[in-house]
Amino acid sequence: MRCTQLEEMLSAKIFFKCENFQEMGAFKIRGASNAIFSLSGEAVKNGVATHSSGNHGTAVALAAKRRGVPACVVMPENASALKKRTVAEYGAKIIGCESTMTGRETALARYVAATGAAVVHPYNDLAVMAGQGTVALELHEEVPDLEVILVPVGGGGLLSGTAVASRGLRPNCRIIGVEPLGADDAWRALKTGHIEALAHPDTIADGLRATLGPLPFAVIREQVDDIMRVSDKAIISAMRYVWERMKIIIEPSSAVVVAALREGLVEVKGRRVGVILTGGNVDLDHLPW
């Protein structure tokens, strides 16, 4: 999709890849499907399990249902009600946990020890990263000669997949990750060279609260040009802008990339810019304005 007003404002050509229109409303079905269908029959005989604030959990639930194996999703207490409901609708078991990375991992480890389920990590998994990379693969096929590509970054699965796909197809395309100021562990990691989990990530972008994974980080530090940070205020404003102007529903985690453009954080003048809108699963009873 395009947005005339935004293009005029930035004097650039902006091409949105709308993963909010993807099955189950987010790109996450790509990585989960690739991972779950790549596992051997022996590996999935006790089902699959993951932790997720929402979209990856939904994706694992759906992909597992399709493969015909049971799924369990560990979800933090502050996950949105809509996302919990959707995971349950696809038939997955839900286990609640504290809203921290440690809380998620402890609960998942306990479940896996008890059941022998195969873990499908939301991002620290090469099959998941490769699956998420198909977003950029398609975008480069659909829109040739992109000079910049903007990607939200949470755990880093999409950003690392985007980097690998883009470097292969379009080596000179700049790859920019965008994350919330309140969950800026990727920005810090790129600066210091090592990952440090934030004790209390604080942002409305619930899909981006996760800590960067070591596998994605190994790719990101080599291949990503920059990481930009945006405030929650800019995220909410960008989200509303997209709803009002483009008439499409995106969630706060998608809006970070639009926020970075509107805040002028990325040099795009005269360029062809790809923007990945990652999802549109919003709880309509709790809008941020």
Added chain:
Amino acid sequence: MRCTQLEEMLSAKIFFKCENFQEMGAFKIRGASNAIFSLSGEAVKNGVATHSSGNHGTAVALAAKRRGVPACVVMPENASALKKRTVAEYGAKIIGCESTMTGRETALARYVAATGAAVVHPYNDLAVMAGQGTVALELHEEVPDLEVILVPVGGGGLLSGTAVASRGLRPNCRIIGVEPLGADDAWRALKTGHIEALAHPDTIADGLRATLGPLPFAVIREQVDDIMRVSDKAIISAMRYVWERMKIIIEPSSAVVVAALREGLVEVKGRRVGVILTGGNVDLDHLPW
């Protein structure tokens, strides 16, 4: 666009024509452009004027700006704040009026008498009706062999244009208008054979409060197969369904057609159905849920 879940529910193929993605967020730019650019230089020398609860007013403002003539829009007091703001942004003068057909027409007549502006009626105008008909023209070109087409009906401009275009291209396609129960003057007119304005149309679908015009009615009574009515409750539920499932923003006036499908009012099983989503201009500060 398509919606897998809705198609499975109805056992039909549903093709959405998304005029919410149209310039200025609604189909109305088609009729207003056709009308304003069809007028002679002499006819527009004192500008153009209209009355409208919103989208047609915005369309007239924009088309007049493009033709380089002044525009005035008479808007009822209960028109949405967003729509008033947008009309003003395009440089048109706004005159407030009572929220009735009489109130609108009186204020418009007074302005025209004082200025000599050319009236571009929102629907009771052959050039406007023809312009709106291009929605169906495109839909039939894009999706061959439609067997049913569903259209919201307010003043009847879009429905009459759809009927003329559809009868020409696809004579056996059933043409169904849908309107709110609280503004069912078109349904009544088709039943009794004459137009009777409702004293107090009462519906959330602000684009459909207008009374059927005589010119559209002359087409509709000959060419439209049926008119269905839906409650505001069903409209709100359908609007939310489209937001959640399709991730696109439609306004209540668009949602009437989806409501008719979900309520089972139209026989669509096994058929190819065209659905016109007329617009997506919603005041995000005042959502109906």
